Amino acid sequence: MTNVLRKYVSPGWLLVAPFLALVVLLYLGPILNILWLSVTEPQPGLQNFEKLVTSDTIARIIWTTVRICVVTTAFSVMLGYCIAYAMVHAHQKQQHLMLTLLLVSFWISILVRTFSWLMLLGRNGLVNNGLEAIGVIAEPIAFMRNELGVLIGMVHYMVPYAVLPMLVNMQTLDTRVMSASRNLGASGQQTFFRIYLPMTKPGVVAAALLVFILSLGFYVTPAVLGGGKVLMVAEYISVQLLVTLKWGTAAMLASLMLFGVLAMLYLMSKFMKLSTVFGGSTS
């Protein structure tokens, strides 16, 4: 018996087994509970999932969420790429300064950042008042309390999340490859697009995944900067739980988000080795 166990289970597994069991219990338990709720509340059946096709509201909320998340991801990764690129190529001292600035912005509470945007870009904010004072505009520009406001707030929050994985990726690149490319007669532009960019792909994908998944759960920024008119899935779930007591709908949407993310990871794994994205070796 013991021998059989030894043959199939390496001792390492026995060491982590208690913790693994704990994780399964504490993590999978609640998730299963949510899945269970989604098919049993208020009556057993698939009526909650039916709403995905029958309810225009839910379809629209999901569409809004996906649209905002995709745009946020695109902008965050583009801006983050520039920042990471600049950091890798800066001198050590400047690099430290840039990293510090990045982390400071990373650590500031989301509420503070959200309300700061209102101060800056609100109807009577610094920018609008300034532009009006010098006569560029006659009417305040509506930056905030709409979808644009939500995007500005979310991209700002997400840029550090995008920078960090790309930074790590760029730091591990072998720069001699670029030198070789230049040596063989490629222009700077060609070297960047044909050598550097493909080599940083794992970092870009990791950043995009991270930003997109985090964006899906965004709550505070859309609620404040959207002026109540930009409704995303996370806020809708919270309303169904706390205000309207439609826990079945909430559980259904939560399951949907879970499956959505898992499906995305699965699709991704079809096209590339996910371990490289998450910091494994490139081989």
Add this chain to the structure above:
Amino acid sequence: MQDKKFMRETLKEGAEAFQSGKLSRRSFLTLCAMAGVATSAVMVGDAEAAAKQIVMWNWGGQSEECHGNAIGQPFTEQTGMPLRFDTSGPLQGKIKEMVDSGNVTADVCDADLFDAVALGPSGHLEAIDYNVVDKAKSLPQYTLEYGVSIILYGYAFVYDTEVFGDNPPTSWADFFDIAKYPGKRSLYKWANGSLEAALMADGVDKDALYPLDMERALAKIKSIKDDSLYWGSGSAAHSMVVNGEVSMGMVWQNRGRNIENDTDGRYKLVMNQALAMPGAYIVPKGNPAGRDMVMKFISIAQEPAAQLELLNCLGMTPSNPEVFADIPEDQQPYAIASALNIDKIAFSDPEWWGENSGDAVNAFLEAIS
């Protein structure tokens, strides 16, 4: 819930046995470990003390100080039990979760009366004991089986006198009239009050609002969609107005009083057609202090002294009709139930909201998003 109570009693007995020498130290510690409790907690008697206080679950802010003075002090004097607060906000879903999980930590919730209609019949609330709580000390339509109104709050609106000083708006019809009164508006995000305001603006009589004509109300709301913002908290409503984001804003009437004061009267509160909302005390099923103690607590909150103190401190209007005549002169313009306002206001129907709020909120969110 039963398990927890059982556990607490077991531990109490264990502690007593240990102290009188009937139980060895080792066995007692094992008992505590099995129950998942630190020994110190049992030794100092926390488990017992938990039942010797009233925990009010409310929304924080100034209310802690105000409720402490108005109700906590007289209650402690009469019963020796202190009043403590949980300020995380007793939303319906949270009350339901607390009772369903059997981990009830609050004795009385400072909630809306319609919550009593939504959660009472499903077994999440204790019924109000009208032998202790006095029916005559609240408006008759606001004394329900599972909840009783202690104060009234209300939805009214403020406007910017610098924009509309010459031709001030006086009704919800003016509020919704963007052509006559240009500028942005702010409304409450969770439908309550906003729907009633829209209906009154559309010509429905203030005494004939219920059952709400959802279609008509939402059509009116949509008519100003591009010019409207929505707030979910009192502070957001306040800042939307004083930051100049809107030229007229729906606010809670006591916030309106603060806005007038903070801006030296630049923004003015309009109480005509304000909607009176019954703020109510509801009691989660199986509350730790027991039903009798909470009923005693609620009866003290009905006393005229407590009612006037809450008005003075929070701007929440008394719901005890005996007190209406005693509302001081300087509070008359802001108090819902004052002689100055009571004929001009509409009364919210908690029965309708209790039964329909889920669908109404979702329909409203669909219309504005």
